[in-house]
Amino acid sequence: MSTTDMxxxxxxxxxxxxxxxxxxxxxxxxxDMSSYLSRSQSCRVESGCFMVYxxxxxxxxxxxxxxxxxxxxxxxxGMRESIKSCRMIPMHRGQFxxxxxxxxxxxxxxxxxxxxxxxxxxxxxxxxxxxxxxMDGHWLMYEQPQFRGxxxxxxPGEYRNFRDMGMSGQRFMSMRRITDMC
Numbered sequence: 340m341s342t343t344d345m346x347x348x349x350x351x352x353x354x355x356x357x358x359x360x361x362x363x364x365x366x367x368x369x370x371d372m373s374s375y376l377s378r379s380q381s382c383r384v385e386s387g388c389f390m391v392y393x394x395x396x397x398x399x400x401x402x403x404x405x406x407x408x409x410x411x412x413x414x415x416x417g418m419r420e421s422i423k424s425c426r427m428i429p430m431h432r433g434q435f436x437x438x439x440x441x442x443x444x445x446x447x448x449x450x451x452x453x454x455x456x457x458x459x460x461x462x463x464x465x466x467x468x469x470x471x472x473x474m475d476g477h478w479l480m481y482e483q484p485q486f487r488g489x490x491x492x493x494x495p496g497e498y499r500n501f502r503d504m505g506m507s508g509q510r511f512m513s514m515r516r517i518t519d520m521c
Contacts, residue, residue: 348387348427350404352379356411368426371395378421382409388428388517390492393420398504401490403479403517426492428477428517435476435516437493439468443500446470455515458484467510472497480511487513 348367354360354376363375372379373395382391384406393399399420402412412422434453441447450463459465461484468480473495482488489509491501501509 347430348389349385350387350389350425350427351383351385352376352422352425353381353383354378356380358383358408358410365389365425366427368397368424370397370424372423372425380421381411382422383407384409387430390426390428391422392424392426393422395423397424397426399423401492403490403492428492428494431476431517433475435478436474437476437478437514438472438474439463439465439514440470440472441465441467443469445472445497445499452514455486455513457486457513459512459514460484467512468514469501469510470499477517479515479517481513481515482509482511484512486515492517 349364351362351364352372353362358381361376363372382404384404386406389404391402391404436451436453438449438451439459440449448463448465450465456462459468471493473493475495478493480491480493491504491511498504
């Protein structure tokens with residue numbers, strides 16, 4: 340049996356580097372931060388894990404943030420834009436299961452995963468992953484092997500094609516479970 344705990348998570352965004360200027364505290368998802376801050380250049384994750392996005396409505400480039408201080412995350416992470424939205428990642432306890440597919444709409448070769456995979460080409464002889472079904476747990480998918488490059492947060496659900504999520508032309512080569520490391 341698996342459970343998901345939605346109660347943990349707190350992130351504070353600051354308009355300026357080094358935790359200066361106006362701030363906004365989030366303890367849940369926020370689709371549009373512009374009504375709270377004109378920009379965000381630093382943040383402090385006090386508890387939990389979050390995905391932050393450089394566009395409103397959880398679109399655009401995504402970055403994973405765990406507990407810690409990010410005094411100038413724009414230069415630390417190579418971000419060109421300020422954070423525009425954030426999503427709290429619930430803590431998942433239990434098994435992790437995800438079925439990955441080589442083609443869109445659950446086509447082509449497929450494999451069910453329960454552990455991290457640092458390279459789908461080496462492990463499964465798959466050239467890429469273009470759709471998936473997350474049955475249990477929360478996952479990060481990366482565009483390059485060894486958990487590198489752009490990433491995408493996947494929560495339980497069916498993902499027939501990643502273009503609908505603003506990831507046009509994106510291919511994913513490694514996957515990692517989001518465990519209690521937060």
